[in-house]
Amino acid sequence: xxxxxxNTCEDALRLLAxxxxxxxxxxxxxxxxxxxxxxxxxxxxxxxxxxxxxSIAALGxxxxxxxxxxxVESLIRQFTVTADE
Ligand SMILES: [Zn+2]
Numbered sequence: 001x002x003x004x005x006x007n008t009c010e011d012a013l014r015l016l017a018x019x020x021x022x023x024x025x026x027x028x029x030x031x032x033x034x035x036x037x038x039x040x041x042x043x044x045x046x047x048x049x050x051x052x053x054x055s056i057a058a059l060g061x062x063x064x065x066x067x068x069x070x071x072v073e074s075l076i077r078q079f080t081v082t083a084d085e
Contacts, residue, residue: 013042015032016042016045052072
């Protein structure tokens with residue numbers, strides 16, 4: 001991946017998962033962080049996903065059952081709708 005400029009929430013959210021997994025290069029990581037610091041909506045979304053990841057990790061190393069990841073995804077969608085209101 002090349003370095004990306006983050007200009008919109010869409011850009012930030014597209015890179016959010018990789019950001020939380022620390023898979024971005026330093027420049028892009030800093031760009032996403034800069035957006036999160038400035039944008040309350042994306043910051044809430046990032047915090048939500050960070051906590052979600054932590055609680056999934058706390059469950060242990062069992063693979064996540066498909067129905068659970070489906071529920072998690074619909075929760076994220078609900079949360080996103082709520083956060084935009
Ligand atoms: Zn944003």
